[in-house]
Amino acid sequence: MTNQQTAGIYLHIPFCIQKCQYCDFCSFPRANTATVSQYVDRLCDELRLRAPSAAGHRFDTVYFGGGTPTLLPAAQLIRLLDTVRCHYTTDIDAEITLECNPATADETTFSELRAAGFNRLSIGAQSFDDGELAALGRVHRANAIESTVVSARRAGFDHISLDLMYGIPYQTPASFTRSLECALSLNVEHLSVYSLIVEEGTPFYDRRNALPLPDEDTLCAMTEKLLLTLEQAGYHRYEISNFARAGYRSRHNLHYWNLDDYLGFGSAAHSLLNGERTGHSRDLDAYLRGVDITEPEELLTPDAARDEYVMLRLRLTDGIDKALFFTRFGADFDVVYGQRAAPYVRAGLLQDSPDRIAFTSEGFDVSNTVLAQILYG
Ligand code: SF4
Numbered sequence: 126m127t128n129q130q131t132a133g134i135y136l137h138i139p140f141c142i143q144k145c146q147y148c149d150f151c152s153f154p155r156a157n158t159a160t161v162s163q164y165v166d167r168l169c170d171e172l173r174l175r176a177p178s179a180a181g182h183r184f185d186t187v188y189f190g191g192g193t194p195t196l197l198p199a200a201q202l203i204r205l206l207d208t209v210r211c212h213y214t215t216d217i218d219a220e221i222t223l224e225c226n227p228a229t230a231d232e233t234t235f236s237e238l239r240a241a242g243f244n245r246l247s248i249g250a251q252s253f254d255d256g257e258l259a260a261l262g263r264v265h266r267a268n269a270i271e272s273t274v275v276s277a278r279r280a281g282f283d284h285i286s287l288d289l290m291y292g293i294p295y296q297t298p299a300s301f302t303r304s305l306e307c308a309l310s311l312n313v314e315h316l317s318v319y320s321l322i323v324e325e326g327t328p329f330y331d332r333r334n335a336l337p338l339p340d341e342d343t344l345c346a347m348t349e350k351l352l353l354t355l356e357q358a359g360y361h362r363y364e365i366s367n368f369a370r371a372g373y374r375s376r377h378n379l380h381y382w383n384l385d386d387y388l389g390f391g392s393a394a395h396s397l398l399n400g401e402r403t404g405h406s407r408d409l410d411a412y413l414r415g416v417d418i419t420e421p422e423e424l425l426t427p428d429a430a431r432d433e434y435v436m437l438r439l440r441l442t443d444g445i446d447k448a449l450f451f452t453r454f455g456a457d458f459d460v461v462y463g464q465r466a467a468p469y470v471r472a473g474l475l476q477d478s479p480d481r482i483a484f485t486s487e488g489f490d491v492s493n494t495v496l497a498q499i500l501y502g
């Protein structure tokens with residue numbers, strides 16, 4: 126990494142009130158306070174111990190994800206942030222994000238966190254329909270989303286993101302439209318909107334044949350509605366599933382899509398540092414005992430890094446800047462991938478110019494298939 130490049134730090138807080146029906150994240154319900162305190166101690170140990178490996182890196186984003194980080198008392202979150210700042214070089218204007226679920230923090234807590242330096246909130250709203258929230262196994266109800274946003278605003282958070290889902294059991298185009306309208310009425314700066322994926326190992330997967338999921342045509346109609354509504358409301362689609370007002374893209378997630386270095390701390394967290402991937406297992410007990418050290422997972426060869434960069438960058442509407450690609454990989458994009466990309470340019474799925482290549486809106490709908498052909502076809 127050159128001095129000009131910056132990196133991100135991720136802290137995983139794997140605790141939730143209860144497990145949602147679709148969740149395959151590393152999260153554990155109903156942890157007691159002793160376990161949570163012990164986990165915070167281990168995280169601080171890990172932050173301290175791994176700091177020498179990041180000497181020379183500058184961090185411009187810190188992201189507390191989960192799980193539900195706001196289940197931790199504010200004092201513990203602030204202790205973690207202070208530990209990061211003590212051992213790592215962080216920018217004065219670093220983006221410091223906290224994931225939060227509705228009704229898990231009040232205005233007083235938000236005020237303490239804001240004063241300590243947290244400056245971005247990502248709230249897991251998912252839907253504004255109580256029936257859909259219940260079907261997902263979410264603990265909160267729709268009215269808690271608005272009160273959480275209002276409390277955060279009063280506490281001074283001026284960069285708030287909401288997560289929404291579509292393709293939820295029982296969801297209809299009309300109920301999805303209502304959820305979009307409710308989200309827009311809260312006037313947030315950023316929206317992440319994902320379609321539900323029924324992952325193996327979840328309660329939804331066990332009931333997959335009985336789930337009343339919207340069909341493909343309904344999903345397509347919802348996608349169209351989503352894109353039109355958010356564009357009209359002034360949100361720019363800058364990534365397949367992410368939409369932002371000008372100046373409010375997620376800088377942390379952009380590190381992932383740019384294949385930048387990042388350090389992940391805590392159970393199940395992964396890191397990419399100087400071309401090497403490392404990661405923790407999902408074994409919470411092992412992490413709490415301090416025996417779960419990060420294990421090497423993969424050394425990215427130059428070719429693998431180049432392919433991965435293409436895969437990640439094409440998730441962005443900005444796509445790939447060919448001059449930057451050449452500077453980074455010493456290879457001409459058109460020479461390496463041009464022939465395999467050409468049919469998709471002709472089909473209108475990719476927009477290609479001498480400077481840049483990116484998916485069109487139609488291309489995003491089939492991006493996995495196209496990428497597989499471009500990279501390995
Ligand atoms: S709140 Fe998020 S991390 Fe927790 S169980 Fe639900 S989906 Fe999983």
